[in-house]
Amino acid sequence: MNKTLEVIRFEVMRNLKKPSFWIAAILIPIGFALYIGFAALVGYNAGESMEAGTNTTELKLGVYDEAKYLSGTKFINADEKEQEVAIIESKDAGVNAVKAKELDVFYYISKDFATDQKVEIYTKPEAASITDDYSMPIRSLLSMTAAANVNPIDLAVVTGAVNFNTTAFSAEDDHVIDQDEILKAIIGPVIALVCFYILLVVLGNRLTTAMVEEKENRISELLLTSIKPINLIVGKIISLMIVGIVQLIVLIVPVLVLYKVGLANNILPADLAISFDLASIAMYMLLLIMSYFLFTAMSVIVGVISPTAKDANSYSGVMIIMVIMPIFFVNAFMPNGIGTLTYVLSYFPPSAPIALMLRGLFGNLPTWEFWLGLADITIFGLLASKLATHIFCRNAIEFTPKINFKKLFGSPRKQWKK
Amino acid sequence: MTTKSTDNIIEVQHFKISFAQKTVIKDLSFSVKRGEIFGLLGSNGSGKTTTIRTLLGLYREDKGKLLINGKKFEPGDKVRIGYLPEERGLYKKESVFDVMMYFARLKDLENPKEWIMNYLKRVGLEEFAKTKVNKLSQGMQQKVQLGITVMNNPELLILDEPTKGFDPVNRRLLMEIIEEQHQKGCTIILITHYMDEVERLCDDILLLKDGVARAQGPVKEVRAKFDNKSLDQIFVDIYGEQEESHE
Numbered sequence: 001m002n003k004t005l006e007v008i009r010f011e012v013m014r015n016l017k018k019p020s021f022w023i024a025a026i027l028i029p030i031g032f033a034l035y036i037g038f039a040a041l042v043g044y045n046a047g048e049s050m051e052a053g054t055n056t057t058e059l060k061l062g063v064y065d066e067a068k069y070l071s072g073t074k075f076i077n078a079d080e081k082e083q084e085v086a087i088i089e090s091k092d093a094g095v096n097a098v099k100a101k102e103l104d105v106f107y108y109i110s111k112d113f114a115t116d117q118k119v120e121i122y123t124k125p126e127a128a129s130i131t132d133d134y135s136m137p138i139r140s141l142l143s144m145t146a147a148a149n150v151n152p153i154d155l156a157v158v159t160g161a162v163n164f165n166t167t168a169f170s171a172e173d174d175h176v177i178d179q180d181e182i183l184k185a186i187i188g189p190v191i192a193l194v195c196f197y198i199l200l201v202v203l204g205n206r207l208t209t210a211m212v213e214e215k216e217n218r219i220s221e222l223l224l225t226s227i228k229p230i231n232l233i234v235g236k237i238i239s240l241m242i243v244g245i246v247q248l249i250v251l252i253v254p255v256l257v258l259y260k261v262g263l264a265n266n267i268l269p270a271d272l273a274i275s276f277d278l279a280s281i282a283m284y285m286l287l288l289i290m291s292y293f294l295f296t297a298m299s300v301i302v303g304v305i306s307p308t309a310k311d312a313n314s315y316s317g318v319m320i321i322m323v324i325m326p327i328f329f330v331n332a333f334m335p336n337g338i339g340t341l342t343y344v345l346s347y348f349p350p351s352a353p354i355a356l357m358l359r360g361l362f363g364n365l366p367t368w369e370f371w372l373g374l375a376d377i378t379i380f381g382l383l384a385s386k387l388a389t390h391i392f393c394r395n396a397i398e399f400t401p402k403i404n405f406k407k408l409f410g411s412p413r414k415q416w417k418k
Numbered sequence: 419m420t421t422k423s424t425d426n427i428i429e430v431q432h433f434k435i436s437f438a439q440k441t442v443i444k445d446l447s448f449s450v451k452r453g454e455i456f457g458l459l460g461s462n463g464s465g466k467t468t469t470i471r472t473l474l475g476l477y478r479e480d481k482g483k484l485l486i487n488g489k490k491f492e493p494g495d496k497v498r499i500g501y502l503p504e505e506r507g508l509y510k511k512e513s514v515f516d517v518m519m520y521f522a523r524l525k526d527l528e529n530p531k532e533w534i535m536n537y538l539k540r541v542g543l544e545e546f547a548k549t550k551v552n553k554l555s556q557g558m559q560q561k562v563q564l565g566i567t568v569m570n571n572p573e574l575l576i577l578d579e580p581t582k583g584f585d586p587v588n589r590r591l592l593m594e595i596i597e598e599q600h601q602k603g604c605t606i607i608l609i610t611h612y613m614d615e616v617e618r619l620c621d622d623i624l625l626l627k628d629g630v631a632r633a634q635g636p637v638k639e640v641r642a643k644f645d646n647k648s649l650d651q652i653f654v655d656i657y658g659e660q661e662e663s664h665e
Contacts (some may be wrong), residue, residue: 002577014512218507222566225501226524228492274470 003227007235008242011210015243024252030196055136059104059358062088062097063138067113071148075140091120091405098122107138109233182363186275187283189360191252195288196353198251199244200295200320206298207240208316211303211392219396233389240296241401258330262340284360290377291353295323297384298350304392326358333358349380388396427452427574427605428473430641433474433482435465442468449620453582455596455606456638457616458627459649461657466609467504469626470576474501477541482594486574498525500572500599504609506563514543514562517551518569521585525570537565541591557588564592575599578609593619613649623649625656632656 015021055078062075063085077083085107088094094106103122108120120137147155155278156162167176208367223232279308306312328346331337333355343356346369356373359365365373428450434445442465458466462477471477473484475492478492484490487497509517515534522530538544542560543554551559560583568575579594581589596619600606616623616637623640625633633640633652642650 001525003524006520009521010520014509014516018511158422189538213509217503217510218503219509221476221501221503221505221562222521223524224476224508225499226521 003334004231004235004238006318007227007232008239011236012242012274015206015239019401021206021243025247028202048218055079056083056105056134060102060105061085061105061107061133061137062094062139063107063109064088064091064094065109066111067109069109069113069145070141071145072141072284075144075151077137084138084198085141095122096122105137106132109138130402132386133368159172174331180275184273185280185363186361187274187276191281192284192288192291193354193357193361195248196250196322196357200323201381202247203240203244204295204299204320205313206243206311208303208319209300209309210236210240211300211388212306212309212312215304229392230389233304233385233392237293237296237300237385237388241293242301244292245289284357286379287353287370287374290374290381291357294377294381294384297381300388301384301391304388316378319350321413324354325351326355330358333364334362335364337365347376349355349376349415352377352380425452425486426450428456428607429483429485429488430469432471433469433472433484434480435468435477436480441629446626446629446631448606448624448631449632450607450624452605453600453603453621454621455600455608457620457623458607458609458611458626459616459653464626465629466626467578470578470607470609472500474499474576475526487507492537497574498570498572500567500570500575502563502567502575502577502580504562504582506560507511507560508551508562511550513548513550514538515547518562518565521566522569523575527569533569537569541565549568556583557585562581564595567593571602572599572604574605574607576607576609580586580608581610581612581615613653614662617649625653627656648652 022334038367057077061083063070064087073085073087074082075085088097088103088106094103094108097103104123108122110116110118110120119142121134122217123137123323124132150158171178181285215276215397227366259268259272263270263273299316302315302319303312306315306408326333329341329345332339332341332345342355342359345351346359348355352373356365356370356377426449428448430449433443433446434441446469447463458469458629460466466478468610473486473491475490477581482664484595486499487496489495491497491499509520512520515538518534518537519530522534527533535547538547541564543558543561546554546558554562563582567577575596581592584592593615596608600619606619610616610657619638622636623633624631626642633643633656637649640652641647641649644647644655647655
């Protein structure tokens with residue numbers, strides 16, 4: 001045990017001393033936050049500009065309404081000012097006015113509008129762009145005309161403006177489930193999922209190469225006369241777990257502080273003040289820790305199998321795909337998608353962590369299945385650690401680039417069975 | 419597996435080991451007396467390193483007994499062993515002091531800091547204590563490896579080609595350290611291709627060829643059996659037979 005503690009101390013300290021660890025620990029979450037923020041901002045701006053269309057404030061607009069449908073010619077433009085569309089006497093006159101640059105945009109509503117619902121738009125811009133959209137003025141005019149002709153109730157139904165209020169009763173005790181309760185239930189899975197994903201990205205590579213180092217640097221033989229393989233492997237796994245927990249603390253503490261400060265100073269909207277369900281969060285933190293334990297043990301197996309760090313990186317790629325597989329089949333975890341694939345991914349140990357977190361997120365993970373899944377992950381994690389030790393005993397001083405699987409999984413040395 | 423206590427620190431009896439289809443050691447028996455310097459000799463691939471690895475529990479024997487202090491050795495045993503393997507390295511991105519401290523703690527060394535600084539001073543590496551291992555020359559790294567090997571005041575020191583890559587000055591320094599350990603009562607197994615080192619240092623030798631011992635015993639007796647030829651010449655004669663028979 002003493003020697004295991006020495007391995008833990010050495011491994012934790014040397015990881016925490018590395019500038020690369022802190023760069024990854026701090027920059028990757030910041031990078032994620034910036035990416036999400038930037039994507040949201042771009043999406044918001046794009047949405048707004050798509051809705052607004054091309055600004056027509058400075059343009060001369062004309063319309064020829066052959067169908068006699070429009071009830072008015074004034075609309076509110078992008079500058080929120082009233083703008084008038086001039087009435088043109090014929091289609092040809094309008095088209096010619098555009099060609100002669102007397103009009104910037106001309107709208108033609110044909111006499112068949114009732115059957116073809118089509119408006120022709122003519123323009124002659126200096127430089128055409130795919131983002132140019134001159135339909136907003138005529139849309140406004142058409143909408144205003146339609147609204148004036150239709151019963152307000154019919155209009156609300158057709159435009160989807162009707163409000164729907166749902167009352168859901170709990171399957172367990174018929175109490176009414178409110179929005180706050182749903183939000184509380186998904187916080188645990190969301191935190192676990194985000195943290196697990198960040199651990200995979202930040203530490204995935206470090207975990208596999210940690211075990212190759214002794215072999216690649218020819219330290220195994222020096223070490224193995226001083227320490228039992230089981231002490232070394234357990235020490236490595238625990239130290240890598242500690243490094244991961246430090247990573248999570250670096251990630252979670254600033255977020256919590258910013259959240260609390262933001263709420264206290266009214267920087268964040270008051271409706272973000274969520275009351276947390278601590279029991280649910282504790283359950284999912286336990287799932288996160290055991291999932292990370294399983295992932296660490298699998299990474300150690302990859303590390304002890306691999307002859308070099310380069311090979312370890314290739315094999316860890318395959319392992320990470322198995323772990324994140326549920327993300328590719330996200331529909332299988334939604335309430336209406338539950339089927340065989342859901343259960344296969346929920347109990348296949350490498351994919352179980354993310355599958356269970358996704359099911360928790362979509363609200364279809366019964367408590368008994370949560371504990372069953374957690375037991376599955378824990379047992380497989382322990383077996384993986386045992387297997388890693390076994391393989392390490394067989395492979396620690398093999399310096400050839402070839403992997404001999406028969407030899408790896410053969411019977412262990414008698415004296416290392418303990 | 420325990421046998422009665424003798425003056426021998428190592429007992430190897432009818433040891434056999436194969437890898438895939440190749441038998442590396444066919445039938446090998448020898449013993450090493452407590453406190454002696456024992457030379458384990460043979461050409462490359464003759465099975466010297468395999469014998470040591472099996473003795474230290476890193477390989478499993480097919481047949482026979484390999485005992486240290488009358489017991490099969492396993493890592494973590496109370497026997498203080500210093501092993502400088504042929505395939506040796508260090509944590510390259512850590513400082514010399516941190517690497518030595520790690521091994522010192524694993525070997526339960528008392529006052530590790532003091533021992534490490536004294537050793538580094540002795541081998542001229544005091545100012546490199548905080549330097550990362552990958553910034554050191556090969557020779558400097560070997561001195562650090564030797565320090566790690568002898569730091570627990572071993573009762574059995576196994577050195578697999580310890581002077582490989584050393585310049586004459588550092589080779590002499592290393593020999594001094596080996597002799598010092600011997601004077602403290604340490605048993606030493608020396609694997610080397612330098613026969614002058616063997617003649618100067620070793621009490622007993624074993625010359626391996628084709629998985630069996632071809633010459634074995636005190637240096638003087640072995641030389642007497644071969645018309646008092648030098649060990650160098652005996653080595654050439656024994657391995658020359660193989661080449662001639664191949665021709």
